[in-house]
Amino acid sequence: MSDPTPPRPETDAPDDAEQRLSRMTRRAFLTGGGAALLGFGAWEWIRTRPNEAGVRWPLRNGLRFDENLSRAAFRDGKLAPTFAKDRVRPLKVNGNVGLGGSVDPSTWMMTVVGLAGASAPRTFSLADIQALPRVEMTTELKCIEGWSVVVTWAGARLSDFVARYGPQTDTAYVGLKTPDARYYVGLDHDSAMHPQTLLCYEMNGAPLTGPHGAPLRLVTPTKYGIKHLKRIGTLTFTNDRPADYWAERGYDWYAGH
Amino acid sequence: MSRLVKKHPRAVRWMHWINFPLLSIMIWSGLLIYWSYPAYRLGWGDTTVFKFFPTSFFQALSVPHRLAEGMAWHFVFMWLFAINGVLYVGYTIVSGEWRDLVPTRASFKDAILVTLHDLHLRKEAPPCEGKYNAAQRLAYFAIIVMGAGSLLTGLAIWRPTQASTFTTLLGGYQAARIEHFLLTIGYVAFFVVHVAQVIRAGWNNFRSMVTGYELVRTREEKPR
Numbered sequence: 001m002s003d004p005t006p007p008r009p010e011t012d013a014p015d016d017a018e019q020r021l022s023r024m025t026r027r028a029f030l031t032g033g034g035a036a037l038l039g040f041g042a043w044e045w046i047r048t049r050p051n052e053a054g055v056r057w058p059l060r061n062g063l064r065f066d067e068n069l070s071r072a073a074f075r076d077g078k079l080a081p082t083f084a085k086d087r088v089r090p091l092k093v094n095g096n097v098g099l100g101g102s103v104d105p106s107t108w109m110m111t112v113v114g115l116a117g118a119s120a121p122r123t124f125s126l127a128d129i130q131a132l133p134r135v136e137m138t139t140e141l142k143c144i145e146g147w148s149v150v151v152t153w154a155g156a157r158l159s160d161f162v163a164r165y166g167p168q169t170d171t172a173y174v175g176l177k178t179p180d181a182r183y184y185v186g187l188d189h190d191s192a193m194h195p196q197t198l199l200c201y202e203m204n205g206a207p208l209t210g211p212h213g214a215p216l217r218l219v220t221p222t223k224y225g226i227k228h229l230k231r232i233g234t235l236t237f238t239n240d241r242p243a244d245y246w247a248e249r250g251y252d253w254y255a256g257h
Numbered sequence: 258m259s260r261l262v263k264k265h266p267r268a269v270r271w272m273h274w275i276n277f278p279l280l281s282i283m284i285w286s287g288l289l290i291y292w293s294y295p296a297y298r299l300g301w302g303d304t305t306v307f308k309f310f311p312t313s314f315f316q317a318l319s320v321p322h323r324l325a326e327g328m329a330w331h332f333v334f335m336w337l338f339a340i341n342g343v344l345y346v347g348y349t350i351v352s353g354e355w356r357d358l359v360p361t362r363a364s365f366k367d368a369i370l371v372t373l374h375d376l377h378l379r380k381e382a383p384p385c386e387g388k389y390n391a392a393q394r395l396a397y398f399a400i401i402v403m404g405a406g407s408l409l410t411g412l413a414i415w416r417p418t419q420a421s422t423f424t425t426l427l428g429g430y431q432a433a434r435i436e437h438f439l440l441t442i443g444y445v446a447f448f449v450v451h452v453a454q455v456i457r458a459g460w461n462n463f464r465s466m467v468t469g470y471e472l473v474r475t476r477e478e479k480p481r
Contacts, residue, residue: 017258017259017260017261017472018259018472020261021261021464021468021470021472024468024469024470025464025467025468027468028467028468028469029467032274032467035274039275039278043278043282054325055325055326055329056329058333059329059330059333060329062329062332062333062336063329063332063333065333066332066333070416070419073419074419078418078419078421079418080417080418080421081417081418081421081424081425140417140430142417142430143294144293144324144328145293145294145324146290146291146293146294146296146434147294147296148430148431221418222418246325249325250325250326250329251325251328252328252329252332256418257415257416257417257418257419
């Protein structure tokens with residue numbers, strides 16, 4: 001008896017599947033390499049665009065997109081969370097731009113530009129502000145650097161100030177400057193008229209100290225600390241977007257949360 | 258002989274690879290942001306075992322004094338990261354791929370056995386339940402949950418007033434920040450293990466994430 005069938009000689013014909021996979025791999029690497037180049041190109045393109053106010057303009061556009069989205073969602077005037085007073089911790093002084101020299105609270109005046117019905121700038125004393133309803137709130141101050149601290153603030157609502165002294169005032173923006181105009185911030189109308197936006201004269205139960213912006217500062221807990229301008233000199237109601245110290249240095253103009 | 262077995266759909270492969278540069282940009286820009294308040298460390302009391310991060314680390318990556326730049330990249334590319342993630346999850350649900358990803362009751366125990374096997378502490382590995390072994394299943398599922406976690410904790414930090422419900426739910430602003438940071442550390446840990454395992458698994462496995470196909474040896478027919 002012989003073997004039923006002789007073993008077939010090993011074919012050295014290339015494995016079809018193996019070959020097909022090699023082709024697919026080559027094609028996939030070409031496509032992938034092309035896509036990677038495109039991605040890298042996009043990255044390089046952004047990185048080499050001219051700056052708009054301290055940040056590459058495509059990114060600045062992105063920040064504006066975020067702002068528009070936030071402002072659309074902000075219409076409901078949502079309140080920043082408030083806290084029990086035992087959560088209050090000391091607040092460090094983190095900025096002194098615009099606070100050179102000293103200010104005497106008894107002679108200090110705030111200049112207000114653009115109030116409806118006033119053809120010339122008007123001035124207000126601290127007593128004028130303190131005559132408005134006093135509002136106290138304990139909120140979390142969030143620095144754009146990432147730290148935060150709970151603070152009790154007291155002052156008058158900016159919206160109450162407007163209601164009392166310029167009820168027809170309805171500009172798109174509010175700008176604030178220190179008396180020496182070295183620090184300045186801008187707020188959109190909704191943020192400025194937010195019930196927690198205060199012209200603030202007390203911090204943690206005591207009058208503001210110089211380094212914290214005596215005699216009057218802005219407190220607006222829907223924004224980062226950079227918008228909380230200390231030592232208000234001029235308050236301007238305007239339809240032109242006001243200059244903003246940190247927005248000129250690459251930060252988001254809106255800086256809201 | 259061998260044949261080609263379809264392993265990863267095209268959409269999954271694209272989204273997987275696109276996620277890599279996106280997440281890299283998010284981690285890098287996050288680092289630029291974190292630098293301005295680098296508060297975290299491993300340690301207790303006055304003892305610090307490890308500081309996140311040593312000055313030399315920040316300097317080596319030229320991180321210092323780039324907060325504004327970091328925020329701009331982070332708050333623009335977060336959209337792309339989110340869109341890619343949402344599309345991925347949507348695709349896995351619609352295509353049924355989720356069946357290979359969602360852990361089963363056995364996954365947890367088996368994942369330990371797989372890990373012991375991979376560490377050469379155990380001879381036998383439990384059988385794969387589908388495309389992935391139990392450890393992969395857990396890891397890949399976890400990384401998707403972590404991605405969602407990053408979006409939620411990120412939203413809580415980005416808009417702590419408008420999303421104050423989330424922020425409070427996550428334990429407050431600073432807690433959300435820590436959670437966001439820990440998730441990032443988790444990604445880096447995942448990346449290290451993932452790359453090591455992919456290298457260990459070899460070319461054929463890697464190629465399946467590129468082409469979609471894996472080469473499977475078919476058993477030689479026995480002579481009669």
